[in-house]
Amino acid sequence: MKKVLIPVTNHATLGSTDQANGTYAPELTHVVDVLNANNIGFDIVSIQGGKAPLYGTDIEGDEINNKVLGDASFQTQINNTVPVSQVNVDDYDAIFYPGGFGLLSDLASNEEVAAMAAKHYEAGGIIAAVCHGPAALLPITLSNGELLIADKEVTAFTREEEVDFGTINDIPFLLEEALTRKAAQYSKVQPWNEFVIQDDRLVTGQNPASAHAVGEFLVKLLAE
Template identity: 70%
Template sequence: MKKVLIPVTNHATLGDTNQANGTYAPELTHVIHELNVAGVDYDIASINGGKAPLYGTDIAGDDVNNTIIADEGFQSRINNTIPVQQLNVDNYQAIFYPGGFGLLTDLAKNEDFAHLSAKHYEEGGVLAAVCHGPAALLPITLSSGKPLLAGISVTGFTREEEIDFGTINDIPFLLEEALARKAARYSKVQPWGNFIIEDKNVITGQNPSSAHAVGQALVKKLT
């Protein structure tokens, strides 16, 4: 059975504020839904392991989110994430980074996951990320010494969306700017529109409404 590694943040607040945060649940659950439908397994990991912080777990009318959140298998994985030091990346065919603001504080600069992702990518694996998830691609350096993003077109959460969401003054850094400076090309559509980019073996989605399409694109790569 194909298997996807899902690294999530351990950081439970928005930047240095006391606002509860972590991984934004719908960006995780909508992709997991697609994996489940396709019969693709997954593990959830984090830098430190253990219970990972989630927010957006009770969104009215989001049946996919509610169903996955209520699933015992999912709860077991999210409450007992695998520490990065215990991972063997050779066991996975893809790595998926869901968004949420938490990872701007840890995964966006974590060298352990960056090394695993570089090895995985150079051996033909797929990398996927949505919303703020592409921040985890920033520290990935290939064996050539070049940043992964230097040769890749990507999207990610936009400045306009940060303003709309009321987070522009609290985020550790502006993801759009960081991606635009490092990636071969950064592209976006109107705020909150469904938009994904596939370039080589990298799939990125702009915002929460793009998670479903990222999941579908990921499954298509694996099946």
């Protein structure tokens, strides 16, 4: 059985504010739903381990989100995430970073997770991320000293979407700008539209609407 490693944030607020945050549930649950449908296993991990903060758990009309959140085995995983220090990345076929603002404050600069992801990618592994998830790509440095994204086209949550969402003044940094400075190319479409880019074994999605498609791209790559 193929298996995906899912690192999530331990940071429970939006930047340095007291606004409840963490991982945005639909960006995790919609990909998990695609993995489940294709009999692909997954483990949820975090830097510190333990219960991972989620928000967006009560979105009306999102039946997939409700279904996955209501699954007992999923709840066991999200409430007992494995510390990254206990993870053997060689056991996994792909890494997926869901979004949410929380990871801008930890995974976006964590060298331990970045080193693990670099090793995984250089061994032929797949990396996928959606919305703010691509922030976790920023510190990934390959063995040749180059950033993973230095020669890649990527997408992620846009400046316009931050403005629309009312978070532009509270985020630790603007992800679009950070990726534009470090990636070969940052691309985007109109706010809130589905948009996914695959560049070699790297898949990125722009926003929550892109989560399901990121899951589909991931499954397709895993089948190759």
